[in-house]
Amino acid sequence: MFGFLFFACLSVLLAVLFIPRDWSTKFGNELPQAPPVRLISRHELSLYDGEEGSRGLYLAILGQVFDVNKGHKHYGPGGAYHFMTGKDASLAFITGDFTESGQTDDVSGLSPLQVVALYDWLAFYQKDYNPVGRVTGRFYTDSGQPTEALLQVEASLAEGQRLKAQSQAEREHFPACNSEWSAARGGRVWCSSKSGGVERDWTGVPRKLFTPGSSGSRCVCVQDPSTAENPNLQEYQDCSPHADSCPIGE
Ligand code: HEM
Numbered sequence: 334m335f336g337f338l339f340f341a342c343l344s345v346l347l348a349v350l351f352i353p354r355d356w357s358t359k360f361g362n363e364l365p366q367a368p369p370v371r372l373i374s375r376h377e378l379s380l381y382d383g384e385e386g387s388r389g390l391y392l393a394i395l396g397q398v399f400d401v402n403k404g405h406k407h408y409g410p411g412g413a414y415h416f417m418t419g420k421d422a423s424l425a426f427i428t429g430d431f432t433e434s435g436q437t438d439d440v441s442g443l444s445p446l447q448v449v450a451l452y453d454w455l456a457f458y459q460k461d462y463n464p465v466g467r468v469t470g471r472f473y474t475d476s477g478q479p480t481e482a483l484l485q486v487e488a489s490l491a492e493g494q495r496l497k498a499q500s501q502a503e504r505e506h507f508p509a510c511n512s513e514w515s516a517a518r519g520g521r522v523w524c525s526s527k528s529g530g531v532e533r534d535w536t537g538v539p540r541k542l543f544t545p546g547s548s549g550s551r552c553v554c555v556q557d558p559s560t561a562e563n564p565n566l567q568e569y570q571d572c573s574p575h576a577d578s579c580p581i582g583e
Contacts, residue, residue, distance in 0.1 A: 371465060371466030372466060373391075373466050373469070374468070374469055374470075375420070375421075383405070383408065383419075390408055392408065392417045392419070392421075392458075393438075395438075395452070395455050396468050396472025396473050398465040398468055399464055401458075404461075404462070421468055421471070422435075424439060424440050424443070426454045427447045427450055440486060441486075445490070449490060449493035504531060508528055508529030508537070508553065510524055519581070536554070536577050537555050538575060538577055539554060539569060539572070539578070539579045540552070541567040541569065543565045543567065
């Protein structure tokens with residue numbers, strides 16, 4: 334028994350003494366350091382607009398700078414998107430206002446869903462172009478920390494993603510109807526197992542869906558013909574509650 338304990342203690346002691354010095358770096362918390370992010374001032378960024386004598390071809394979106402020289406035909410002088418270079422014109426990606434006043438990084442007026450669309454553009458640049466660093470000012474401080482403006486955009490992004498997921502779930506629960514209109518036969522709405530672009534194992538029946546707070550309705554397919562439990566659903570006039578196709582007036 335004592336012999337066993339002696340050998341056990343000796344093994345632990347030897348293990349502690351001979352563990353390589355960099356053991357903690359390899360397996361512990363000290364992960365290899367990422368290279369520091371390059372911080373670029375607005376002025377320095379403006380020197381990368383691809384014009385004669387410029388230092389290169391960069392653009393920024395949401396404060397992140399990318400080298401877009403690979404897309405010279407779009408971004409170089411004479412290209413349709415040349416105005417985007419040497420600056421952060423985030424707002425123009427959503428408004429399509431490419432005039433001087435539209436070329437701003439002030440995105441505080443965008444709706445949450447527009448912010449989601451702006452982040453889709455950011456994802457496009459992250460996928461297709463090399464990152465260069467961060468432009469200081471609106472979205473990053475002089476020490477590279479996110480500003481209050483960036484935190485607000487990120488909060489709006491989270492809200493936009495929530496809204497998008499909600500409307501996606503709604504579209505799947507209440508897929509849109511097919512519709513057609515002809516002068517001879519008038520209009521009709523109908524359900525199929527692919528209507529509204531939602532593939533499913535049920536067809537459903539057409540109902541008018543009213544959105545609280547907005548006028549008008551749209552045709553959706555509901556799985557359960559009983560509309561009693563949802564006050565926003567209404568049957569079509571002159572159409573059997575179980576029919577999968579209903580005539581509609583003009
Ligand atoms: C909000 C409005 C718009 C924005 C922000 C925008 C932005 C851009 C950007 C940044 C590129 C370059 C993508 C790359 O790096 O490869 C691009 C390419 C292109 N855009 Fe737009 N665009 C807009 C509207 C339009 C419209 C209305 C049209 C057509 C009528 C159009 C047609 C094109 C075409 C044809 C390309 C080139 C595709 C290729 O050759 O790879 N864009 N757009």
